Amino acid sequence: MTSSQQGIGMTSQRTRDRLITRLKEQGIESSEVLSVIKDLPRHLFVDEALASRAYEDTALPIGHGQTISQPFIVAKMTEILLEGSAKKKVLEVGTGSGYQTAVLSRLVDRVFSVERISPLQNQARERFYQLKLNNIKLKHSDGSWGWDLNAPYDGIIVTCAPEEIPQDLLRQLAPGGRLVIPVGGSQQSLRVIDRNGDAFEETELDAVSFVPLLSGQI
Ligand code: SAH
Numbered sequence: 162m163t164s165s166q167q168g169i170g171m172t173s174q175r176t177r178d179r180l181i182t183r184l185k186e187q188g189i190e191s192s193e194v195l196s197v198i199k200d201l202p203r204h205l206f207v208d209e210a211l212a213s214r215a216y217e218d219t220a221l222p223i224g225h226g227q228t229i230s231q232p233f234i235v236a237k238m239t240e241i242l243l244e245g246s247a248k249k250k251v252l253e254v255g256t257g258s259g260y261q262t263a264v265l266s267r268l269v270d271r272v273f274s275v276e277r278i279s280p281l282q283n284q285a286r287e288r289f290y291q292l293k294l295n296n297i298k299l300k301h302s303d304g305s306w307g308w309d310l311n312a313p314y315d316g317i318i319v320t321c322a323p324e325e326i327p328q329d330l331l332r333q334l335a336p337g338g339r340l341v342i343p344v345g346g347s348q349q350s351l352r353v354i355d356r357n358g359d360a361f362e363e364t365e366l367d368a369v370s371f372v373p374l375l376s377g378q379i
Pocket residue numbers: 223227228229230254255256257258259260261262275276277278281302303304305320321372373374375376377
């Protein structure tokens with residue numbers, strides 16, 4: 162750790178506690194999720210110039226026109242994903258900074274994450290190495306195809322918004338599995354899809370605002 166990272170770590174405990182209080186006030190109930198967010202150093206997932214803002218409940222730029230998701234939405238989506246049956250194997254589409262991936266890695270056995278922008282993926286990989294998060298596998302690809310090799314997944318979380326739910330993601334969901342995904346263009350909403358055998362039950366939740374899911378890889 163560099164001295165500047167330590168400095169931020171030391172001064173940030175109160176700000177981190179404030180963030181947890183705020184997440185609780187906003188309705189996050191899972192003590193496991195709150196505890197992971199409290200311990201995970203979000204400032205290591207953003208550029209050093211933005212580190213002092215890392216414990217504000219806000220999305221921040223991570224380069225390449227992308228953002229690290231707001232802590233509230235990370236907490237909410239994680240809580241929804243993990244509700245109900247145990248989730249051992251989870252797929253994430255849109256690694257970005259790797260923050261959501263890291264939160265998941267502390268709550269499930271194995272996390273697979275797909276990112277289309279290579280430099281973001283490489284930075285995320287370096288962060289996981291530093292934090293000794295050893296149960297994460299990354300792939301540089303268009304995540305609308307999912308990651309067939311390791312399917313089926315008990316849970317799939319998508320952190321960018323497609324216009325429609327990609328069929329491959331539904332196909333790669335295990336029976337009893339759950340998909341949490343923002344869907345839409347200028348108007349998006351969070352959807353939860355539960356697979357029961359070959360039936361898919363969809364629930365529409367609140368309006369959200371994610372970067373778009375784009376095709377291809379760079
Ligand atoms: N979970 C991330 C969110 C980053 S923003 C975080 O908290 O940091 C969403 C990410 O989805 C971006 O990094 C973007 O490049 C990625 N993305 C967009 N379309 C994609 C696609 N088709 N396949 C994989 N990743 C995609």
